[in-house]
Amino acid sequence: MSKISRIQIYDKLDTLQIPGTDISPIKFKGVKGLDISDDGNVEVRIELPSQAKGHETEFESLVRETLLTVEGVENVSVTLKVQDKAYGQVEQQNLLANVKHPILIGSGKGGVGKSTVTVNLAVALAGLGFKVGLMDADLYGPSIPTMFAIDGEPMANEKGQIIPFEKHGVKLISIGFLLEDDTPILWRGPLLHKAIQQFMKDVDWGDLDFLLIDLPPGTGDVQLSVAQSTRVSGAIAVSTPQDVALIDVKKAISMFQTLKIPLLGVVENMSFFRCTDCGHIHHIFGGNTTMDAGDKLAAEVLGKIPITISVREGGDDGIPVMILEPESEAATEFNAIAKKIAERLNS
Numbered sequence: 562m563s564k565i566s567r568i569q570i571y572d573k574l575d576t577l578q579i580p581g582t583d584i585s586p587i588k589f590k591g592v593k594g595l596d597i598s599d600d601g602n603v604e605v606r607i608e609l610p611s612q613a614k615g616h617e618t619e620f621e622s623l624v625r626e627t628l629l630t631v632e633g634v635e636n637v638s639v640t641l642k643v644q645d646k647a648y649g650q651v652e653q654q655n656l657l658a659n660v661k662h663p664i665l666i667g668s669g670k671g672g673v674g675k676s677t678v679t680v681n682l683a684v685a686l687a688g689l690g691f692k693v694g695l696m697d698a699d700l701y702g703p704s705i706p707t708m709f710a711i712d713g714e715p716m717a718n719e720k721g722q723i724i725p726f727e728k729h730g731v732k733l734i735s736i737g738f739l740l741e742d743d744t745p746i747l748w749r750g751p752l753l754h755k756a757i758q759q760f761m762k763d764v765d766w767g768d769l770d771f772l773l774i775d776l777p778p779g780t781g782d783v784q785l786s787v788a789q790s791t792r793v794s795g796a797i798a799v800s801t802p803q804d805v806a807l808i809d810v811k812k813a814i815s816m817f818q819t820l821k822i823p824l825l826g827v828v829e830n831m832s833f834f835r836c837t838d839c840g841h842i843h844h845i846f847g848g849n850t851t852m853d854a855g856d857k858l859a860a861e862v863l864g865k866i867p868i869t870i871s872v873r874e875g876g877d878d879g880i881p882v883m884i885l886e887p888e889s890e891a892a893t894e895f896n897a898i899a900k901k902i903a904e905r906l907n908s
């Protein structure tokens with residue numbers, strides 16, 4: 562693993578001004594790719610508005626010099642592309658113009674339950690009467706096809722756009738529906754960005770109130786690509802109450818901050834286990850640290866989901882716990898979180 566964090570690079574890029582404008586490449590949503598190698602090579606691709614025409618060499622050196630000040634960075638390679646469009650004259654890129662609220666669901670650590678939380682919140686929001694979509698942006702390990710028990714290829718509409726699947730009131734798209742076999746793809750820079758953009762502009766989402774975007778773990782290129790392609794209403798961080806998970810989720814939160822995405826709060830998953838015989842609560846991933854989670858992260862805990870067999874079975878069998886056991890403690894909590902999100906974003 563490289564010791565240079567993406568957040569350090571984003572923060573540095575955010576201090577720069579695009580020539581001829583008063584905006585940073587991050588705020589302009591111009592950073593289209595970032596690769597960091599273990600030996601300190603940084604490759605960054607930036608798109609600039611037409612105001613920057615003629616200033617490419619100057620801006621390239623500025624980016625290089627600035628990034629070389631980050632500890633551990635040995636070489637910087639900058640690829641710039643100047644667009645025909647000027648900043649200020651056209652609306653900034655928003656590939657999800659018909660979606661009222663795109664919401665990111667992320668975590669630092671893998672396996673803490675992002676996809677489980679995304680699926681159940683999507684079903685809960687649909688149950689509240691909203692028009693809901695779910696984009697599985699985990700290009701490396703898509704789990705939405707399994708969690709909704711959908712196998713097959715989506716159809717295209719007359720404009721050639723992909724028609725998302727629809728189940729339990731939620732419109733769904735995943736790379737898992739589009740790849741012929743399970744061979745993992747080495748997603749790098751431009752290819753990855755293109756795949757994310759296609760999920761936005763080449764999918765017939767229609768009008769949506771909420772589009773929940775399930776991210777891969779960490780703070781990588783998918784996160785960057787999504788954030789630079791649309792206006793995001795907010796992010797939800799998912800964590801278990803363990804210290805190791807909390808350390809990682811902080812990194813995810815800090816990335817959301819750098820990318821100017823408001824944090825809606827943290828969902829504490831696998832928060833506790835309630836003994837089915839005696840009702841006693843066991844804190845499997847640590848003591849009663851649940852409120853500390855909020856303190857440590859300086860973020861609101863939106864809700865606490867227990868570890869239950871039906872949540873796990875629901876994920877494996879493709880029937881979300883919201884449908885499988887709508888009266889369960891977990892489903893009740895998912896509903897309460899969904900209401901909070903809806904109230905907050907619609908107020």
Ligand SMILES: Nc1ncnc2c1ncn2[C@@H]1O[C@H](COP(=O)(O)OP(=O)(O)OP(=O)(O)O)[C@@H](O)[C@H]1O
Pocket residue numbers: 668670671672673674675676677678699702704776777778830831832866867868869870872873874876877
């Ligand atoms: N509250 C819960 N109770 C029981 N099992 C759970 C709970 N939350 C998640 N799981 C199970 O834990 C496993 C990991 O969950 P999930 O795939 O949602 O995590 P993730 O953060 O999306 O993982 P990845 O980082 O790989 O994308 C799954 O088998 C899921 O069913």
Ligand SMILES: [Mg+2]
Pocket residue numbers: 675676677699704775776777
């Ligand atoms: Mg997942």
